[in-house]
Every structure is written in structure tokens, then in C-alpha cells.
Amino acid sequence: MSSTSLRIASFNVENLFSRPRAMGSAPDDDGRDILEAHAQLGELIAQDTYTDDDKKLILDLLVALDLDRSDTTTYAVLRQVHGRLVKRSKAAVSVVADGRGDWVGWVELTKERIDALAMTHTAQVLREVDADIAAVVEVEGRIALERFAEAAIVDQDRNPLFPHAMVIDGNDDRGLLSESCRRTPIRCGASARTLTTAPRPVDRSSAATAPSSPSTSRAPARWPARR
Numbered sequence: 001m002s003s004t005s006l007r008i009a010s011f012n013v014e015n016l017f018s019r020p021r022a023m024g025s026a027p028d029d030d031g032r033d034i035l036e037a038h039a040q041l042g043e044l045i046a047q048d049t050y051t052d053d054d055k056k057l058i059l060d061l062l063v064a065l066d067l068d069r070s071d072t073t074t075y076a077v078l079r080q081v082h083g084r085l086v087k088r089s090k091a092a093v094s095v096v097a098d099g100r101g102d103w104v105g106w107v108e109l110t111k112e113r114i115d116a117l118a119m120t121h122t123a124q125v126l127r128e129v130d131a132d133i134a135a136v137v138e139v140e141g142r143i144a145l146e147r148f149a150e151a152a153i154v155d156q157d158r159n160p161l162f163p164h165a166m167v168i169d170g171n172d173d174r175g176l177l178s179e180s181c182r183r184t185p186i187r188c189g190a191s192a193r194t195l196t197t198a199p200r201p202v203d204r205s206s207a208a209t210a211p212s213s214p215s216t217s218r219a220p221a222r223w224p225a226r227r
Contacts, residue, residue, distance in 0.1 A: 009131035016148045020109035037064040055095040068093045080105040123152035142167040
């Protein structure tokens, strides 16, 4: 049986259509501080019980996100769906919940749209890398990936180069996923042109940097690379 090579690429796109404002328009140092405060606050408010020290730290983190005086700020939003995490007055703000069971809600990062030029550049990179399987990191979801591939990663006749996509759940508490796209469904004995997302540990120190350059590798395959 003849063998050939399979071209595999990976690319951190850092979102396709929108990304947290802290990762975009915020200065790099401010963006990192905001992302770290958001991550730490998310872990704290998920605890079953809030100690006095926990409540003090929760307040400090709310201040870091400018959420001590309002539920909505430039970079973050405090969602208090049922019950209350904090009580605000003209004089002070205090944590009134004693644990996760006392309220329903979360803190999310405010998002902004990615400009068309950045999306065009991402699509151009994925076209020129010309991989059989492309793993993309930090994507909003499978539907977003499919729409992006159908609209932007196309041939001269506007046919999608990667019409198939799959998603792999990652461990990013911002809700970003790892996915893949491919040209044909993966079958035994058939080739795959795939755009896929791959999970990875979250690196908070580099979360506000520009998208990384794609990396590629070639792996031996026992089926034709393309049809």
C-alpha cells in the first residue's frame, strides 16, 4: 500500500468575529490585569462558601474591573440573575452573598467586533498554509467557524476550501473553543481537508498578545492526501 504525507497546521486565531475588549483595544498591561482579575473572580464566586477574606478579595477584584459601582463597565459585566452578590449604596459596596447558593450569576468580559481587515488576514493565512487539517485555537464556536470558512476561506469560484468543521471542548473559562475544518468528511481510506480547533492550557500571561503565527507539520498517511 502506497503512503503519502498529510499536512497539519495549527493557528491561534484569538476569536474570529469578536473578542473581549480587554484583548483588543485595552493597552497590553491593562488587558492582562483585567483578564487575570476576571479569571480569579470567576474562581472565587464559584466557591460554596465565601469567607470574610474571600469577600474582601471579591471586592478588590470588582474594583479592579470597575464593577464596584455598576454592573456594567467598559471591560466587564456583572450578571446578577437571581439574588445578589453585592449591595451598593452611596457610602459603600459590600458582598451580601455568603456563597454560591445565595445567588445566580456570573462575570463576563465585554466584547467588541473584530475589524474586517483582521478577519481577511486570518483567512489569507489559512488559505496560504494549504493544510489538509487545520486546527484553530480560541474560536467562538462551531457555527462561527463554519460561517467564517464559508465566507472567507474560499477558492476562486467562492467554494469553501474547508466545508466541514468539528469542535473540541477546551478548559478556557472565557468560553473559547478549539475546532477544526476539513475539506471532506474523515473516513477510513479517504482524505480530509479539515479545519479543527484543539484545546490547550490557558496562558494568562500572553492572553492579550496578537494572534500567533501558524505552525505546520507533516505526518505520514496511508491514504491519498486529497481528492
